[in-house]
Amino acid sequence: MKTTGGSDDAKRRAGESAAGLVLDGMVVGLGTGSTAAHAIRALGRKVDAGLDVRGVPTSFASRQLARDAGIPLTTLDEVDAVDIAIDGADQVAEFDLVKGGGAAHAREKVVDAFADRFVVVADPSKVAETLSHPVPVELLPDARSTVAAAVGDAGGAPTLREAECKDGPVVTDNGNFVLDCEFGDITDTTALSRTLSSIPGVVEHGLFVGLADEIHVGTDDGVDVRTR
Numbered sequence: 001m002k003t004t005g006g007s008d009d010a011k012r013r014a015g016e017s018a019a020g021l022v023l024d025g026m027v028v029g030l031g032t033g034s035t036a037a038h039a040i041r042a043l044g045r046k047v048d049a050g051l052d053v054r055g056v057p058t059s060f061a062s063r064q065l066a067r068d069a070g071i072p073l074t075t076l077d078e079v080d081a082v083d084i085a086i087d088g089a090d091q092v093a094e095f096d097l098v099k100g101g102g103a104a105h106a107r108e109k110v111v112d113a114f115a116d117r118f119v120v121v122a123d124p125s126k127v128a129e130t131l132s133h134p135v136p137v138e139l140l141p142d143a144r145s146t147v148a149a150a151v152g153d154a155g156g157a158p159t160l161r162e163a164e165c166k167d168g169p170v171v172t173d174n175g176n177f178v179l180d181c182e183f184g185d186i187t188d189t190t191a192l193s194r195t196l197s198s199i200p201g202v203v204e205h206g207l208f209v210g211l212a213d214e215i216h217v218g219t220d221d222g223v224d225v226r227t228r
Contacts, residue, residue, distance in 0.1 A: 008034075009218070009220065010123040010217075010218035010220060011038055011121070012218065013219070013222065013223050014038070014121040014123060014216045014217060014223060015035055015036065015037070015038025015039035015040075015041070015042055015218075016038060016039070016042040017121070017218070017223040017225070018039050018121045018216050019042035019043045019046065019086065020042075021119060022043060022084060022086075023083075024051055024052050026053050026083040027053070027056060027079050027082050028043065028054070028055050028056065028082070028083065028084055028085070028086065029055075029058065029082045029084065029086065029112060029114075029118075030055045030056060030057045030058060030062045030063075030066050030071070030086065031058055031085065031086055031087025031108060031111075031121075032061055032088070032102045032104040032108060033101065033102050034088070035088040035122060035123065036062065036086060036087050036088040036121060037062075037065055038121070039121055040055075040062060040065050040066055040069055040071065041065070041069055043055070043069065044068075044070050044071050045069075047071050048070055053071065053072070054072050054073065054074040054079070055073050055074070056073070056074060056075065056076060056079065056085075056111055057073060058087070058104055058108040058110075058111050058112075059102065059107060059108075059173055060173050061102065076110070081116060082111060082114050082115040082116065083116055083117065084116065084118075084119060085111050085114075085117070085118045085119065086119050086121060087111075087112055087118070087119075087120060088121050088122060090133050090206070091127075091128055091131055091132070091133035092126050092127050092128065092215060093128045093130050093131045095210070095212045095213075095226075095228060096207070096208065096209050096210070096212075097120060097208040098133040098134075098135055098206050098207060098208075099136070099208055100138070100178070100206030101136070103136065103170055103173075104172070104173065105136055105204060105205070105206040105208075106138050106174060106176075106203050107173065107174070109204055109208060112208065113211055117214070118211050118212050118213050118214070119215075119216060120214065120215045120216065121216050121218070122215065122216070122217050122218070123217065123218050124217060124218075130185045130186065130187065131185070131186040132183075132184060132185050132186065134159075134180040134182045134183075135180070135181045135183060135192075135205055135206050135207055136161070136179070136180055136181075136205065137179045137181055137196060137204075138172055138174065138178055138202070138204050138205070139178070139179060139201050140176055140201045140203065141175075141176060142201070143200065143202075144179075146200070147201045147202055148160075148179060150199040151179065151181050151199070154183075154192070154195050154196070156181040156182060157183075158179040158182075159179065159180050160177060160178075160179055161178040161179070176203055181196075186207075189207055189209045190209055190210075192207060193205065193209045214226065214227050214228070215227075
């Protein structure tokens with residue numbers, strides 16, 4: 001369930017603003033999605049100008065884009081730390097997020113949580129007072145029915161994400177399925193996060209609670225930077 005909305009200029013400003021935080025010698029987590037893509041391209045231009053960095057991609061898409069941009073890549077196994085992660089969001093409320101529109105949230109959460117500094121890039125259409133976007137839940141294919149039942153017991157309405165250009169469900173880079181789970185307004189993100197994490201068969205969910213350090217929201221004429 002990819003989200004739409006927001007001008008490309010606003011996304012570009014947010015991505016370029018976050019890329020400007022990257023310093024020589026850093027290891028950078030490379031997020032997935034249209035706004036994070038602008039950060040990756042901007043970082044590629046900085047590398048072309050002489051910046052020495054290494055990127056840790058969060059998906060096949062971000063890895064390919066980074067390669068095309070000329071960013072040297074590495075893995076979590078090969079580094080002691082990720083200095084900064086730059087990633088997008090499907091919805092932002094304060095410093096809590098819903099992610100997973102690109103079905104990359106499991107790897108994104110690993111990298112974003114490991115980073116010393118997690119910077120979120122977004123356009124104004126992604127900002128809300130309360131999270132209400134359907135929460136993507138990556139799950140083992142064999143656990144589809146049991147996870148869906150547990151989500152229903154938790155007050156959610158799960159829908160299996162269907163592929164757009166093939167018959168059948170979306171399959172993540174990890175070989176799993178995704179349920180998009182509608183909960184309405186999420187007033188207690190911590191409680192729901194714990195509930196979803198506790199369901200057997202769930203690999204990861206798209207609630208990112210307490211992880212973001214900084215939010216860069218691109219606008220028509222600048223960037224609104226929000227820090228904790």
